[in-house]
Amino acid sequence: MRRFIEGSHAMAEATKLCRPEVIAAYPITPQTHIVEHLSQFIADGNLNAKSINVESEHSAASCVLGSQAAGSRSFTCTSSQGLILMSEVLFCIAGMRLPVMLICANRAVSAPINIWNDQQDSIAIRDAGLIQIYAENIQEAVDLIIAGHKIGENPKVMLPVMVCVDGFILTHGMEVVDIPSQDKVDNFLPPYNPPYKLDINNPMSFGLLGDPSVYTETRYAIQKTLEDVLQIIPKVGGEFNDIFGRSSVGLIEEYKTSDAETILVAMGSVCGTIKDIVDIQRNKGKKIGLLKIIAYRPFPQAEVKKALSQAKNVGIVDKNISLGSNGALYSEIKSILPEKIKVNGFVAGLGGRDIKPSTVEKIIESTEKEENPCKFVDLNEELLWKEFKTV
Amino acid sequence: MFSILIAKAKSSHKHKTGSWRSTTRPKYLRKECINCGLCKVVCPEGCVEGVEKNKYSANLDYCKGCGLCAYICPKKDIEMVDNAPDKTGSEERGEKDEERGTKR
Numbered sequence: 001m002r003r004f005i006e007g008s009h010a011m012a013e014a015t016k017l018c019r020p021e022v023i024a025a026y027p028i029t030p031q032t033h034i035v036e037h038l039s040q041f042i043a044d045g046n047l048n049a050k051s052i053n054v055e056s057e058h059s060a061a062s063c064v065l066g067s068q069a070a071g072s073r074s075f076t077c078t079s080s081q082g083l084i085l086m087s088e089v090l091f092c093i094a095g096m097r098l099p100v101m102l103i104c105a106n107r108a109v110s111a112p113i114n115i116w117n118d119q120q121d122s123i124a125i126r127d128a129g130l131i132q133i134y135a136e137n138i139q140e141a142v143d144l145i146i147a148g149h150k151i152g153e154n155p156k157v158m159l160p161v162m163v164c165v166d167g168f169i170l171t172h173g174m175e176v177v178d179i180p181s182q183d184k185v186d187n188f189l190p191p192y193n194p195p196y197k198l199d200i201n202n203p204m205s206f207g208l209l210g211d212p213s214v215y216t217e218t219r220y221a222i223q224k225t226l227e228d229v230l231q232i233i234p235k236v237g238g239e240f241n242d243i244f245g246r247s248s249v250g251l252i253e254e255y256k257t258s259d260a261e262t263i264l265v266a267m268g269s270v271c272g273t274i275k276d277i278v279d280i281q282r283n284k285g286k287k288i289g290l291l292k293i294i295a296y297r298p299f300p301q302a303e304v305k306k307a308l309s310q311a312k313n314v315g316i317v318d319k320n321i322s323l324g325s326n327g328a329l330y331s332e333i334k335s336i337l338p339e340k341i342k343v344n345g346f347v348a349g350l351g352g353r354d355i356k357p358s359t360v361e362k363i364i365e366s367t368e369k370e371e372n373p374c375k376f377v378d379l380n381e382e383l384l385w386k387e388f389k390t391v
Numbered sequence: 392m393f394s395i396l397i398a399k400a401k402s403s404h405k406h407k408t409g410s411w412r413s414t415t416r417p418k419y420l421r422k423e424c425i426n427c428g429l430c431k432v433v434c435p436e437g438c439v440e441g442v443e444k445n446k447y448s449a450n451l452d453y454c455k456g457c458g459l460c461a462y463i464c465p466k467k468d469i470e471m472v473d474n475a476p477d478k479t480g481s482e483e484r485g486e487k488d489e490e491r492g493t494k495r
Contacts, residue, residue: 097396158393196397203400210395211406217394224392 002178007138007170008033010177011103014142016047017185018149020101021072021192024052024063028082029115030167031105035077057082061089061100068098069206071197073149076100079167080107083121087128093160094129094222096207099152099194100160102130103145106268106319107167108351116352117167119268122296123320123328129222131161131229132297134267138175140248141165144294146185147240147249151232155195157225164296166269166319168352180244188243226298233295251300253292254307256282260289262367263308265333266317267293270348270355274317277360288364293329305336313342315367319349326374334373344370348377413456415471421445423466430460430469 005013011034015023023042025035041047050067054060057078064074078086083104093100104122108114122132131152135141144163152161165171198204210218230251237249255275257263264274271292281288291307293300308314314337318327325331330345337343344367349355359377366375417430426444438454441447449460461469 097393156392205398205400205403206396208398208403209406214395218396221392221394221396228392 001181002176004174005138005177005179006033006174007141007165007172008105009037010138010142010175010179011145011165011171012037012041013179014145015075015101015103016041017180017182018075018101018146018189019073019186019191020047020049020075022050022052022064022067022074023076024054024060024067024074025077026054026057026060026082028057028079028107030107030117030171031077031079031082031103033171034103034105038075057085058089061086061093064100064102065089065093065096065098068093068100069096069198071192071194071199073153073192074100075102077103077105079105080109080115080121083125084109087125090125090128090130090160092207095218097158097222098160099149099158099192101145101149101152102160102162103141104162104164105167105171106164114351115167117169117319118350118352119164119166119319120321120350122162122164123322126297126328129159129226130297131157131159131226131295132164133161133233133295134164134293135166135170136253136269136271136292138170138173139177139246141170142177142179143240143244143246143248146180146189146244147236150189150236150239151229153192153194154232154236157229157232158194159222159225159229164268169269178244178246184243188240229298230295230300230302249294251295252303252307253294255290255292257289257291257307257311259287260311261287262313262315262364263289263291263311264315264317264360264363264367265291265293265304265308265329267296267329268319270317270319273355273357274360277357277364280357281364286364296329299332301336304333308333308337308341311341313344313367315344315346315363317346317348317355317363319347319355321347321350321374330373342367342371343373344375345373346375346377353378407452409450409452409454411455412451412474414474415456415458416451416454416474417449417456417458417460418470418472419447419449420468420470421447423468425466427465429463429465433459433463435459 052063064076068074106119108118109120148161240249274290278288316330334343424445431439436453438450458471461471
C-alpha cells in the first residue's frame with residue numbers, strides 16, 4: 001500500500017514485515033524513531049517480538065548476537081557513536097556467522113560532536129565482515145531491509161547485513177512509499193531456519209578460541225563468502241523484482257552512463273540530487289552520468305570497472321574521509337581503473353553540510369578540468385588557521 | 392564458505408593448553424586437606440579435580456600455574472613448585488603427564 005510516511009516509520013514497518021523475534025537497541029539521534037515505532041508495534045500487540053531494553057549499544061549488539069545464535073531473527077539499529085561502541089561486537093557477529101539485521105542511520109562521528117549526516121560511521125567499520133548496502137531514498141531503504149534478510153540468511157552466506165540510510169535525510173524525511181503487504185513479504189522471505197543454533201538438546205559452543213592454526217581459514221571463509229554474495233545480491237534482487245515489481249536491489253545502479261564522458265560515483269541519498277543535475281546538464285547537451293554504488297561490502301569491483309570503462313573523467317563523491325589517505329570510495333575505485341581514465345576524489349557533505357545542486361555542478365566542473373585525489377568541496381577557508389587561536 | 396566456527400560442547404577439552412603454564416605449578420601436599428573444595432572453586436581453568444580429603448589434584452594438561460589454589464588453601468596444603476618437568480609432577484594425577492601438558 002502506498003503511504004505518505006516518515007522514513008523511520010517506513011523502515012520500522014519494513015522491519016515489522018520481516019517478523020523479527022528479538023529487537024535490542026539503544027536510542028541515538030537520528031536512529032531513534034525507527035526503534036520508537038517498533039517498540040510501539042510491540043506494545044500495541046501488532047508485532048510478536050521480544051524487545052530488550054539495554055544500557056548501551058555494546059549491550060544491544062551483544063543481545064542480538066545471543067538471540068540470533070539461539071535461532072531467532074534479530075534486529076538492531078544505531079548511528080555514529082553508537083555504531084563505534086558496537087564495533088567490537090559487530091566483528092564478533094560477523095565472525096560467528098550470524099545474520100543479524102542492522103540499520104545504520106548514517107551520522108558524523110565525534111569530535112566535534114555533530115548529530116548530522118555523513119557516512120563516516122559505517123565506513124569506519126567496513127572491515128568487520130558485514131554486508132553493507134546503501135539506500136538512496138526511503139523506498140529503497142524499505143526494499144533493502146526486506147531483501148537484506150534474505151541475502152544474509154542464505155544458508156551459504158550467514159553474515160550480518162547493515163542497511164545504511166542517510167540520517168535525517170532518509171530517517172526524518174517524508175516520501176510516498178509502497179509498504180508491501182505481509183502476504184507478499186511472507187512469500188518472499190521464509191522463516192529464519194539456521195543451519196546451526198544454540199540448542200540445549202544439541203549443545204554447541206560459539207566464538208571459541210581460534211589459534212594461529214585455524215584463524216586464517218576463518219577469515220578466508222568470510223572473504224570467499226562475500227565474493228559469493230556478489231552473485232547472490234543480484235539473484236535476490238531478481239526474486240524481489242518478481243514479487244514486488246521494483247528493481248531497487250542490486251550491486252550498482254547506472255544512471256545514463258552508457259554514452260557518458262563524465263561519470264560521477266556516489267552512494268546514498270546524494271544520488272538523488274546528482275540524478276537531477278545529470279538531467280539538467282544533459283538537457284544542455286553535456287554527456288554526464290551517475291554510477292550509484294548500492295553494495296559497498298562486498299565491493300562489486302568487476303561491475304564498477306565495467307560501468308566506468310568508457311568514461312573519460314570520473315568524479316567520486318565521498319561523504320567520509322579516511323584521514324591521512326583519501327575518501328573511501330575513491331581509494332576503492334582508483335585502484336581498479338586503468339591509468340587512461342582521469343579519476344577525481346571529492347569529500348563533501350561532512351557533518352550535515354548540504355550537497356546542493358551548485359556543489360554538484362562544482363564537482364562536475366572540477367572533474368572535467370582537474371585531477372585531484374582528495375578535494376574538499378565548499379571549504380570555508382576563513383575557518384582555517386596556521387596557528388592555534390581561540391574564538 | 393565456512394571454516395572452524397562452531398564446536399560441539401566440551402570438544403575444546405582436546406586442546407591441551409597446559410603448555411602455556413607459567414614458571415610454577417601447584418603441588419598438592421595431601422597432609423592437611425580438610426576437603427573444603429576452595430582450590431576447585433577458585434581455579435580459573437576449572438582444572439582442579441577431586442571430591443575426597445587429600446585426593447585433590449590439578450590437571451596439568453590445562454593448569455596455567457596462576458597459584459590461586461595455593462593462595463586460597465586455608466591449610467596451606469598446596470605449594471607452588473618449579474614447573475620444570477620431573478617425576479614429582481606425575482604423582483599428582485597418578486599417571487604420566489601428557490608430553491604437551493608439561494612442556495614449556
